[in-house]
Amino acid sequence: MAIERLGDKTYLLRGSPATIIYNDDDELYIIDPGHGKKRIKQLRKVIREFNPDKINIVITHYHSDHYSSAISGLPFTRIVATKLDAPMIEYPEYRLVATFGYPFSGEDNLLLYRAEPLSVDVKIEPNSTLGPLQLIHLPGHTPGHISVLTPDSILYVADALFGEKVLETYGIPYHYKPCIAKRTLSELVERKEEAETIVLGHGPRVDSLGLEKLVNINIKAIESVEKDIYEFLSSNPSSIQEISRYILERRSLSLSPSLVLLVESTVRGYIVCLREYLEPIVDRGVVRWRVTKR
Numbered sequence: 131m132a133i134e135r136l137g138d139k140t141y142l143l144r145g146s147p148a149t150i151i152y153n154d155d156d157e158l159y160i161i162d163p164g165h166g167k168k169r170i171k172q173l174r175k176v177i178r179e180f181n182p183d184k185i186n187i188v189i190t191h192y193h194s195d196h197y198s199s200a201i202s203g204l205p206f207t208r209i210v211a212t213k214l215d216a217p218m219i220e221y222p223e224y225r226l227v228a229t230f231g232y233p234f235s236g237e238d239n240l241l242l243y244r245a246e247p248l249s250v251d252v253k254i255e256p257n258s259t260l261g262p263l264q265l266i267h268l269p270g271h272t273p274g275h276i277s278v279l280t281p282d283s284i285l286y287v288a289d290a291l292f293g294e295k296v297l298e299t300y301g302i303p304y305h306y307k308p309c310i311a312k313r314t315l316s317e318l319v320e321r322k323e324e325a326e327t328i329v330l331g332h333g334p335r336v337d338s339l340g341l342e343k344l345v346n347i348n349i350k351a352i353e354s355v356e357k358d359i360y361e362f363l364s365s366n367p368s369s370i371q372e373i374s375r376y377i378l379e380r381r382s383l384s385l386s387p388s389l390v391l392l393v394e395s396t397v398r399g400y401i402v403c404l405r406e407y408l409e410p411i412v413d414r415g416v417v418r419w420r421v422t423k424r
């Protein structure tokens with residue numbers, strides 16, 4: 131099998147994102163089935179070999195690279211997601227407004243992954259249990275983002291934490307609300323003893339020491355963007371596009387329209403996080419943000 135055994139009942143299917151499989155006798159839990167034809171083929175093989183009575187697909191958050199294989203024909207008994215993120219999984223336009231700020235159609239070729247609707251059968255509370263699995267609310271990347279802790283001590287953190295390569299490539303980690311993501315990262319370190327192995331959605335798997343190191347790198351990445359935005363706005367009242375251009379110019383990244391749109395959306399999240407220090411002004415029909423005088 132293409133899968134790797136991580137614990138007594140937990141398996142890893144490597145990829146970006148990684149997929150976690152928990153085999154509880156007759157019931158199979160597939161956490162973030164991912165996307166693409168190869169992944170569907172691999173998961174179909176896994177299902178054939180375990181031959182479960184029931185297949186639960188657990189979606190950690192509404193970004194479609196984590197679940198579009200389920201849309202494209204993976205067999206399952208039920209889809210489980212948090213009640214906070216479920217609307218964006220069920221209605222692609224909501225997902226695209228939340229991610230890019232535009233009500234694009236799910237078929238738009240600007241998008242990396244398909245965004246067809248997927249019906250969520252079980253809408254759960256973000257902090258809860260699902261059979262043997264513990265679901266832990268790790269908001270920030272999206273409002274309802276969860277991690278999954280298995281009884282054999284494997285913690286799948288999905289996109290609450292990124293690997294170093296991802297941070298280098300994208301420079302500005304995408305978070306719906308970066309300040310909430312930062313708080314989540316600090317809380318994650320406090321949980322480091324609960325898990326033997328921590329698996330990232332996009333990145334390596336680490337132990338508790340590796341977790342601490344990566345959390346610090348992720349927090350620094352968020353703080354550096356926050357600092358750049360605050361300092362820039364202190365002397366230059368600016369629009370979202372102007373802020374976005376400034377922080378992109380300070381990081382040498384290869385730019386595409388979808389990356390810039392994503393950064394603009396992330397900048398809006400930073401504005402919300404810095405809201406108590408900022409005020410909007412209208413300058414010749416353009417809203418610009420400036421640091422409040424005190």
Ligand SMILES: [Zn+2]
Nearest residue numbers: 191193271289
């Ligand atoms: Zn994501």
